[in-house]
Amino acid sequence: MNDETRNFIDMRTKSFERNGSDHGRLEEKVAIITGAGTGIGEAIAHKFAREGARVVVCGLPDDPIEDVAKAIRQNKGKAVAFAGDISEERAAKQCVDLAIKEFKRLDVVVNNAGVFLDNVPIDTAWTHKETGPMDKEMEKTLIQAVPLARRGTPEEVANVYAFLASDEASYVTGALYVVDGGTTIAKGPVGDLVPEKLRKEPKGELELQHSRHGLRNKQTHKVKPGKLKSEG
Ligand SMILES: NC(=O)c1ccc[n+]([C@@H]2O[C@H](COP(=O)([O-])OP(=O)(O)OC[C@H]3O[C@@H](n4cnc5c(N)ncnc54)[C@H](O)[C@@H]3O)[C@@H](O)[C@H]2O)c1
Numbered sequence: 001m002n003d004e005t006r007n008f009i010d011m012r013t014k015s016f017e018r019n020g021s022d023h024g025r026l027e028e029k030v031a032i033i034t035g036a037g038t039g040i041g042e043a044i045a046h047k048f049a050r051e052g053a054r055v056v057v058c059g060l061p062d063d064p065i066e067d068v069a070k071a072i073r074q075n076k077g078k079a080v081a082f083a084g085d086i087s088e089e090r091a092a093k094q095c096v097d098l099a100i101k102e103f104k105r106l107d108v109v110v111n112n113a114g115v116f117l118d119n120v121p122i123d124t125a126w127t128h129k130e131t132g133p134m135d136k137e138m139e140k141t142l143i144q145a146v147p148l149a150r151r152g153t154p155e156e157v158a159n160v161y162a163f164l165a166s167d168e169a170s171y172v173t174g175a176l177y178v179v180d181g182g183t184t185i186a187k188g189p190v191g192d193l194v195p196e197k198l199r200k201e202p203k204g205e206l207e208l209q210h211s212r213h214g215l216r217n218k219q220t221h222k223v224k225p226g227k228l229k230s231e232g
Contacts, residue, residue: 025166027052030103032095034086035113037063039124043154044110045069047162049077054103058082058095059113078103086113108165120180123151141192147182 031048035041037059045057049072057072057079059065065081072079080102084091099106116126121142125131129139143151157179163169164177178184191199 024052025162025168026108029053029107029165030056030099030105031108031110031165032056032058032082032099032106033110033112034058034095035063037065037068039126040122040154040157041110041112042068043158044112044161045079046072046075046077047155047158048108048110048165049075049079051162051166053108053165054078056080056082056095056099056102058084058086060085110161110165118180119145120183121146121151122157123153127151137193141189144189144192145183145186146180147186150181152179152181 026048029048029052031053033041033045033048033055036045036055036057041059045055045068049055055069055072055078057065057069059081061083063083065083069079069081080098082095082098084094086092086095096106116132119142121127121139127134127139127142129136134142143149160177160179164172
């Protein structure tokens, strides 16, 4: 076996030993993920750990943050949990202190904790009528509005965060990444949510004779060159 092959095998072995990942795009980085006990945040925490990051799994005291941190460690990743309301400055500072104390540095903060406000159906508790605030109609419409015709997975969102937090995004500054299956650009069938009685066209008062007689344009009708009336 030559040196090159040995090095390659060493590298692969180390990578698998580290955390089951052969990526390592966030090797050596330390990241705080807020709202990491559930949903998208959980996926970001796992993804970052798989990529080699050391992770602070931050969430409210009742969130399953210890579970997530434990699962990451069981996968040979590195993680600690931090419980606190991150909207309070004191808790935010404590969270940063914990990162520095445990891992000696801080490279990335993912501000994921928050309130669902968007019209994008990622597959978390918010977007299921059984677990979130939506009724059956809203859930259906939300998914119909997605050109990719399905919910996005928390992992698909986490993949984008992992790229942005990695050195691969070294020339990206202040860019907005929309992870929405095309919803924003398509605008979606929001009219489906309007009650039937509000969908009637108004009758109108003008005596319109030709409102549906149009369609003529250069593409559909050859306009013969002729004299204008005003030319006699
Ligand atoms: N699910 C979607 O379809 C969707 C779409 C667009 C945007 N988002 C955004 O993505 C983020 C995550 O959404 P999700 O669906 O995973 O929701 P989620 O409710 O599963 O996760 C959010 C987590 O943040 C925690 N949290 C809330 N406030 C906190 C605070 N002050 N301090 C610490 N932790 C706090 C919650 O307890 C929860 O565990 C949210 O900001 C949401 O607005 C979600």
